[in-house]
Amino acid sequence: MKRVYAKEEVCIGCRLCEVWCRTEHSRSKNIIKAHKSEFPPPVSRVLVEELMPVSFALQCRHCDEPECVESCITGALTKDESGRVVYNEEKCVGCWTCVLVCPYGAPQRDLERKKIAKCDLCPDRDTPACVEMCPNQALVYEER
Amino acid sequence: MKTYQLPEVRIERDKDRCINCGVCVRQCAFNAHKFDEDGEVYSEDEKCVACQRCVSLCPTNALYIKDNAPFVKDNANWTAETQKYIWKQAETGGVLLTGMGNPKPYPIYWDHLVLNASQVTNPSIDPLREPMELRTYLGSKPDHIEIEMVNGEPVLRTKIAPQIMLKTPILFSAMSYGAISYNACEALGRAATELGTFWNTGEGGLHRNLYKYAPNTIVQVASGRFGVHSEYLDAAAAIEIKIGQGAKPGIGGHLPGEKVGPAVSETRMIPVGSDALSPAPHHDIYSIEDLSQLIFSLKEATEYTKPISVKISAVHNVAAIASGIARAGADIIAIDGFRGGTGAAPTMIRDNVGIPIELAIAAVDARLREEGIRNRASIIAAGGFRNSGDVIKAIALGADAVYLGTAALVAMGCHVCQKCYTGKCNWGIATQNPYLEKRLNPDIAAERLYNLVRGWSHEISEMLGGMGINAIESLRGNRLHLRAVGLSREEMDVLGVQVAGSPMA
């Protein structure tokens, strides 16, 4: 399956991927509204890890053997036939077990909704928002 | 004591649009944007150098960098700029420093020269349908050739001096590793290779990893001799002796020690953290005869396999100097006009020394022709070429090819903020800071350079076709295809062109 991969050698730590991920997962999909007036505010599914000068963007790896799916107590996380780790927000009770077990720290705590937020590979787009909007081609979406 | 001065620019942030994302804060290496204690972004105008990095990356277009020229009482002599320079020097007692090329409003002769096109009496050529030759050979051409017929086939008997072949008459100018980042060098090398042309190491040596681009690399031997060793000379396609640079004729170079990290140190063969000082003259060149010795030492060292270029800045006596250089045995003469860029130069030298490249090309070409030695050396013109129109006019004036420096940097992202000498280039070009350097993704930069030269080459083909010419060779030095608009008699004489409206004959 296609996954998002980071190219740390050209990631500049601007965090625009986070901005556009939030926008993509907002109700309005309008960058200004999403950040200034929506409540609860959208949470970015991608997180830029940095220890300057090194930085890279990290989101759900859609693991082949996902720990989060194994341990989710309500079945909110499942692996679908395409290989994506799919999250059903309805079922999430905010226990944050997945947050604890994910070796990458990918599931984000959504403190307002008391649920998690996790990369869904932007199902409404051909290329995920973070990949398309990165100004330095530091993210690629490809089969490896 | 602090001298209060009005900042050069004003940063305006549209608070209705700003989402407080902090992209601008992270992007500005000059720390002009900051978060306050409540996590709100704000700006400090006086730190901004107007590089436009934040403006380009702000995801909501909330930022504007505006001119903040102070109001000084109307005075053509004591302008805001002149006063500002004086304040600065009154405060520091130092030399004013700057980057890039001469920004002063001297006449740009390219904008006073117009090209010809075919109408009715001679057909124009459509380069999309018919072959159009932009291929250019740089190197010394023989005075005459001998051809012998062997079994009805012509065989060239004259030994031709080494040449480099360019698919288009455009090369990338000398910009040294140290002055520009590794990624910028990588992008130039890759683009030159893909385009079938050449890039130039400048005086910074050739980084180990870039030897793969050596067949498309011109290496420089400058007064500091940084990074020069036999493998460097052997690997290159051509060698350039740097005598001068258009932005700062008559003075040397200075790469501050902060920019000399481990990789630059290894490539330049100098200790980490030491200032790289290039003396103003080569201490072994005080005459044309001395220059000739260096040219032939380099030819001997590389067994006469590659052309040797000599780069000079365009100065008053450029034609006579070029004649001397051709006679000294150079295969290529590179002439850098006063609009040529630099990583760092004293402002007064950049703005006041040297002559425009247009006049220099014309003067050199005419002089070498008069002396019957134009064939002995190719001419590369440099210094502020902005578009394909400038390039084709330079060729019509007599240049063989053109070096692009600033235009190449702009293609890679440079916004000509002239702060190259600070090492804080927000675009990742003129810096050695690993955090900033990453901003120039060599994949993107190489593609942008490729696109630029490809676009210009297409335009040159079309303009040639319009003139009914199917090879760049046929335009070279063909000043009949140029006409002057708004120039004096003397200027037209030096340029060797007639006023627009005068007939072809």
Ligand code: SF4
């Ligand atoms: S947008 Fe791209 S360059 Fe910026 S932080 Fe994200 S991955 Fe890195």
Ligand code: SF4
């Ligand atoms: S793929 Fe979409 S959901 Fe996943 S991190 Fe990127 S923008 Fe966010």
Ligand code: SF4
């Ligand atoms: S980058 Fe633009 S939106 Fe983000 S904090 Fe700066 S001004 Fe505001």
Ligand code: SF4
């Ligand atoms: S120096 Fe450049 S990045 Fe910094 S505020 Fe000015 S324009 Fe923006």
